[in-house]
Amino acid sequence: MPDTTANASPIAIAVIGASGYTGANLLRLLLMHRRARIACVTSRQHAGRTIGEVFPRYRGMPGSEVAFIEPEIDIVVASGATTAFLALPHGVASEFAVPLLERGLKVIDLSADFRIADPVVYEEFYEAAHPAPELLKTAVYGLPEVHGDAIRSASLVASPGCYPTSIILPLIPMLQEGVIDPASIGVFSMSGVSGAGRKESIHLLFAECNESVRAYSVPRHRHLSEIEQELTLAAGSKVVITFTPHLIPVTAGICTTTYAQLSAGVDVSVVDAALERAYGRACFVRLLGRDSCPDTKHVVGTNFIDIGWSYDQRTGRLILMSAEDNLGKGAASQAIQSFNLMHGFAEDAGLLLV
Amino acid sequence: MPDTTANASPIAIAVIGASGYTGANLLRLLLMHRRARIACVTSRQHAGRTIGEVFPRYRGMPGSEVAFIEPEIDIVVASGATTAFLALPHGVASEFAVPLLERGLKVIDLSADFRIADPVVYEEFYEAAHPAPELLKTAVYGLPEVHGDAIRSASLVASPGCYPTSIILPLIPMLQEGVIDPASIGVFSMSGVSGAGRKESIHLLFAECNESVRAYSVPRHRHLSEIEQELTLAAGSKVVITFTPHLIPVTAGICTTTYAQLSAGVDVSVVDAALERAYGRACFVRLLGRDSCPDTKHVVGTNFIDIGWSYDQRTGRLILMSAEDNLGKGAASQAIQSFNLMHGFAEDAGLLLV
Amino acid sequence: MPDTTANASPIAIAVIGASGYTGANLLRLLLMHRRARIACVTSRQHAGRTIGEVFPRYRGMPGSEVAFIEPEIDIVVASGATTAFLALPHGVASEFAVPLLERGLKVIDLSADFRIADPVVYEEFYEAAHPAPELLKTAVYGLPEVHGDAIRSASLVASPGCYPTSIILPLIPMLQEGVIDPASIGVFSMSGVSGAGRKESIHLLFAECNESVRAYSVPRHRHLSEIEQELTLAAGSKVVITFTPHLIPVTAGICTTTYAQLSAGVDVSVVDAALERAYGRACFVRLLGRDSCPDTKHVVGTNFIDIGWSYDQRTGRLILMSAEDNLGKGAASQAIQSFNLMHGFAEDAGLLLV
């Protein structure tokens, strides 16, 4: 699709809460995006310092001279920003989403606040009443390959979590086309340490995480709420799964392996066909085909998700495998993919990076 | 159990094929073992050089002055060794096991050659006729927690593979006591790179494996043969499972997570009881209890295997988790545990290392 | 400087020998460069496969569908390429440079073949007669911050080595302005493992390099030849230094720390001034100032080199510190910086990546 807006001036962007790894990656991508201009970036901790001072990696890039400010709505609005990215903890994000939407900004929220359509489920998994349930109807789950049309016209996008993106994308076509038994899904994921955030914690120290692998958050990780919501939508009936995340010593990257029983009477050849129908034209889903195993090193730093699969004929199970960057397709670059759709830009604008 | 042999002279040991990671770790443990003396160590590649020259880490240790020799049976026998460890590729190991057993040595084989009781299964998974099927009847699968009595009186021990040890030990009590549905087992493992061996391969380079995670050997890894053999023994009926190994950027360590459906009518409280009955007195199995996740960093370099579990009541699945050192409990130190049993030593002799 | 050529069609590029890490990074950068088009890429090993097949990371990028061909001059010329990058071993590079220059292509060589102006020095360090001494007069050492004008009009650029770039850039202003005693220079560098190349070697395995640090190539690394050549040029008299490289467990990045005695009577305030004069307008040299320590994580993947310094008044020594990507500013991206100059593009075209 030709990009007819190539000569327009860039969109003025506000990034709210850019001190963590997701926020930092968002800034990185925006600094390289020709259709975006960072009009304002907030952080209580860093207020007064420039992007280049806070993130030495970005010094020398045009735009890195913008200084962090306090996260105050009036100042954000005064910056001229027309789209805001929220890189804030859940619960806090909605405090900004509500007034920014009221002031007419488009909002792309990277927290969990608007991902769960049902506030009861939110409360079950996040152990607090939903902070802004009135917005849940307008929020769109920001998975462009699935909800692209809704994203294009959305004012509030809830960008998906890192694990969910890696789990949902391979499974959706299988559920939509009845390839697998929805009751048989077991998911194992491995994530780099940046997924745990940039916070002072003994458990996240180099000397603790290096040469270490372990499961965590068993048996009920919060991301199950959005995963099952989307799988249920695809299957057309309630889907409940088992999911175990593991922490591995890489900085970034998620690798997910999923088992599910092939539906009775289904031939395994349908797997490639279903994936092709779903993602054959998706610019950031790379289908590796049967018996090919995705490797996180090929996707970290990019917006790609790689999907492979295998079939265990001894047990009749389908093995789905995916790899993505937890900070990229699982967070910041996927949010920019939504941004591109919301503004009518080419879907891959600013994202053809490897 | 008091060790009544504490003042006996040490057993003279031959290590055949000690140039890889398993062999190196075997030498390490034998150099620290008060009941063992390395009488002979072979390697075509290193013949003429001492252990300390080939493995600089071991210089200065008493015993490290022993020189490698060519792998010739007569010279091995002439060294006075009465027990031989074989750290050789499958197919090659049996070429040494046969004559060494004939010469009266006890043999502990770390390859796959004698792990599979049924030569047809061996041929199916290893794609060659079994090289010495006449020995399969006398060989004992060297998992001390399961086959301890047989190991004590064995002349030929087939020490288990790294993945199998981590998978079998948590599952056996569940199958023996009918806690889980044997048809529902899905296993997911992550291994350090040393598991792939010390060989010249682009795929094993630091710059390829670092910051990388991926599945491999889908859908049918060779270790399935011994895993299913032992699970079938425990269940009393044929067990077939799905198993996916993953390569992660650590030098050593295996972390395994297993899903299986709890049997109908079984209360989850039985899990701890079954584990306790099986391993309550096992000196190297550490039971962490419910919702505790084993971490490879706590077992690498040791002979311990840590086992934790969780229960996903939303799907009715049991989640078993284990961690071990692929070169330790998954290879060299487990072989020494068998050695201790074969010689009437304390089971933990030379293995109380952390 | 305004880029007056922004609407011109891209330059057709040949990449000769793109199977190693430097070649792969060159392809990566060229795939993202708006003024370059990969017309041809060669590799005996990969001939017939596309860039995307050989390097799965690059699949999905426009240009990744180009297939590798055999390295034959006629085919390279027939591809229409007007500039060739040579990512070949030393000794081999000149076999391609000579005919390609004859056929009228501009050549940017990333090997050592044309870096040493004096063939006697080449022979001393590379232990072979120089393969094409007649070209040494026309070759330009491709350090844009130092030889920018010569690069602009060059037909043959010898792109610098990874260690040399990190060592030379901080030292040149100090020597040019007489800040330090040239006889007192001691250099200590640490490099990621990709610097050793993508070759089958036990020493480069993950399980060998991980959790390991060591010096190597003591006392006379080949890069000393080009380092001392450039330092001698800057000082105006023969400079000889001590240099020790170390291998550390990162995939990419070089960190260099240099000691040198401050010249008698020189005030330390001159250091910042000299650096500023030399690099104040250089788009890829980031001056961190006194007591700031560059970190490789801020430069890997970019074309930046970060320079900091400190002064040890207790011994009168200046401490210069730098960080760069050994595959970036130390190899591929610096070569593209030269390419930009040779074609009159903005010096940072295609290189504003973080």
Added chain:
Amino acid sequence: MPDTTANASPIAIAVIGASGYTGANLLRLLLMHRRARIACVTSRQHAGRTIGEVFPRYRGMPGSEVAFIEPEIDIVVASGATTAFLALPHGVASEFAVPLLERGLKVIDLSADFRIADPVVYEEFYEAAHPAPELLKTAVYGLPEVHGDAIRSASLVASPGCYPTSIILPLIPMLQEGVIDPASIGVFSMSGVSGAGRKESIHLLFAECNESVRAYSVPRHRHLSEIEQELTLAAGSKVVITFTPHLIPVTAGICTTTYAQLSAGVDVSVVDAALERAYGRACFVRLLGRDSCPDTKHVVGTNFIDIGWSYDQRTGRLILMSAEDNLGKGAASQAIQSFNLMHGFAEDAGLLLV
């Protein structure tokens, strides 16, 4: 030397402040030491929990059932401990050393409190008045290869810092025998992240340290105080050096490279001879010889320090290289080496671990 005390009962040990990496490693070694019994271990943070609960790696080891207590002198003394190891921050250690010595315990302090004989130098580098200057006369610097005799009869041993051990040992014989010019010494070290301690700090997170290398503490690291003290003792005249530490992404290990000008008229052959004279009989110093580069992977987890060297005849500089475990020979295991000497045990008792 035969160990005539082999059948004596083990020494009762108190470990004060065992929550950090050094304390943890001390516990590890004591759990494996046949002449030591942990009578008491203190930590405000962990009081009430057993060693095995706090450090899951040590569960199952005899002795790991000992519970942490509050650090109160009376309780420590009541435990029957006759030797105390202090693994506390500087400044705090002396608060325990003074009363424990008064109560008749031998004290091995792993902090900096008693390493610097001159309280003025202590104050200069640690920016506080020395907390117990009256003890400085009796304290012995715990480098067994240098001060072995004094350690044997000491009641208070100040165990050396990690960097100092790696720097001092190679240099002392060179200075004692006049091999190098003391004014020309420049030292570069690289340390694993555990050297920075087990504390909540963003800078020590996995995602910050991984794929990162940088110098720090330029130009005056605190360890210079003890390094120069010992070098001055060896040289017989005041020695001042330049020293730059670097943080590299390994959990443990220090690699040090030192440059120094060979003294006029000295032949380089004297280097091996001097090292041999100094350490030929030292059980934990392994001399690798000329042009051999020590690798931290061969010493981490052990008490060995490996020393190699090279000679740069182009500049006349000697290059000394060493590798040790910062938590081992640079901390805990070296402290136990002193413990062995203080109690007349074999110097390598409990330390022959690889």
